[in-house]
Amino acid sequence: MMLPLEDIKVLDLSQSAAGPFGTMLMGDMGAEVIKIEPLTGDSFRPVLGGAWSLIINRNKRSLALDLKTREGKDIALKLAKDADIFLETFTPGTIAKLGLSYETVKAINDRIIYCSLSGYGQDGPHKHRAGYDVCAQAECGLMAATGEPDGGYVRTGASPIDYGTGMFALIGMLMALRVRDETGKGQLIDVSLFDTGITWMNFWFANYAMTGKNPRRLGSGHEFATPYQVFDTKDKPLFIGVAQDKAFNGFCKEIGLAYLLDNPKFNNVAGRLKNRDDLVQIIQERLKDFTREEVIKKVDPYGVPYAPVNTVGEVAEDPHVKARGLLIDIESEKGTLKVPGFPIKLSETPGTLRRRAPLLGEHTEEILNELGYDSEDIKRLREKKVIL
Numbered sequence: 508m509m510l511p512l513e514d515i516k517v518l519d520l521s522q523s524a525a526g527p528f529g530t531m532l533m534g535d536m537g538a539e540v541i542k543i544e545p546l547t548g549d550s551f552r553p554v555l556g557g558a559w560s561l562i563i564n565r566n567k568r569s570l571a572l573d574l575k576t577r578e579g580k581d582i583a584l585k586l587a588k589d590a591d592i593f594l595e596t597f598t599p600g601t602i603a604k605l606g607l608s609y610e611t612v613k614a615i616n617d618r619i620i621y622c623s624l625s626g627y628g629q630d631g632p633h634k635h636r637a638g639y640d641v642c643a644q645a646e647c648g649l650m651a652a653t654g655e656p657d658g659g660y661v662r663t664g665a666s667p668i669d670y671g672t673g674m675f676a677l678i679g680m681l682m683a684l685r686v687r688d689e690t691g692k693g694q695l696i697d698v699s700l701f702d703t704g705i706t707w708m709n710f711w712f713a714n715y716a717m718t719g720k721n722p723r724r725l726g727s728g729h730e731f732a733t734p735y736q737v738f739d740t741k742d743k744p745l746f747i748g749v750a751q752d753k754a755f756n757g758f759c760k761e762i763g764l765a766y767l768l769d770n771p772k773f774n775n776v777a778g779r780l781k782n783r784d785d786l787v788q789i790i791q792e793r794l795k796d797f798t799r800e801e802v803i804k805k806v807d808p809y810g811v812p813y814a815p816v817n818t819v820g821e822v823a824e825d826p827h828v829k830a831r832g833l834l835i836d837i838e839s840e841k842g843t844l845k846v847p848g849f850p851i852k853l854s855e856t857p858g859t860l861r862r863r864a865p866l867l868g869e870h871t872e873e874i875l876n877e878l879g880y881d882s883e884d885i886k887r888l889r890e891k892k893v894i895l
Contacts, residue, residue, distance in 0.1 A: 516539045518592065529673035535858035535860075541874060552867065561844065567862065567864070568870035569867055583607055593621045595623055618692065620693045620696065622676050633701070643668045646704065676698045743799040744815075748813070799815060832848060834848060
């Protein structure tokens with residue numbers, strides 16, 4: 508059966524995390540993805556000993572190309588003539604200097620869907636700035652709302668804004684493909700890390716507009732519910748979210764704190780929020796009498812949200828992870844590795860692993876052959892350092 512994007516050709520000029528993550532998802536769903544990278548390679552290839560690249564560059568072919576040369580630009584434009592998607596992540600203005608702007612590509616292929624992904628967008632006073640996930644976390648308000656009340660500012664332990672922007676890029680490209688099905692015309696898509704960060708802080712802006720208050724840093728807690736955070740148990744940490752009265756009543760009875768239900772400071776949501784610190788201290792002291800598994804067995808029957816605070820190693824052995832097939836085996840120069848698989852599950856056309864992540868420039872000759880370059884042409888381009 509045909510995969511959803513099997514007839515889609517993607518030119519991926521992106522580097523780092525956001526753009527490659529979006530095109531990885533397209534490749535998983537069948538798209539032909541050609542990763543065009545400089546002769547020195549994507550700057551994220553060495554990160555974590557290559558672990559990053561092994562995942563987000565799967566199901567792609569690599570073409571190592573110097574776009575600053577006339578011949579390199581010509582090769583990119585030849586590929587663009589019959590491409591469906593063109594994705595770039597240069598600082599705004601750079602791609603135009605390379606001679607590969609939206610207008611230039613559109614002139615040879617008016618069906619092209621051209622996505623520009625940047626730190627701050629294609630317009631506005633900050634458009635010239637380079638941006639990374641952590642920059643967006645700091646500037647959109649997320650970092651000021653994250654961490655312990657008396658601690659320093661911290662970034663999240665992964666790169667959610669990078670990956671979120673990659674997903675927004677993917678959503679935009681899929682929507683543009685849908686429009687092109689009806690009109691025959693492509694279009695320009697503008698997504699940025701900063702825009703993603705602002706979008707993900709959504710209800711905080713509404714709250715600020717209504718109250719004039721900024722979010723407080725509450726560690727693993729939440730502004731609008733308590734107890735709703737990570738607690739220590741006798742052995743291991745556990746997140747517990749007891750937001751509603753019914754769940755709170757059962758929770759207190761099960762862990763031996765039923766007396767709290769007669770106290771107006773704690774027997775309703777408003778009271779618990781007002782007396783958050785006292786309540787958290789009481790619960791924390793009590794939970795130290797139980798192991799994590801004992802607490803889980805007590806709260807589970809009441810439908811209380813809970814979650815063990817796992818390490819990556821513990822997650823890898825989680826039976827739910829195995830049952831859902833969330834980790835897959837890939838082959839690499841480092842051997843067989845287990846890595847995150849396909850997060851979007853389609854019943855009839857599931858994602859597939861057809862290609863491991865390519866070595867830098869691994870498919871350069873193969874791709875140029877497809878464009879009509881012969882062995883002498885390729886030898887000449889290699890000698891001129893247009894290709895690797």
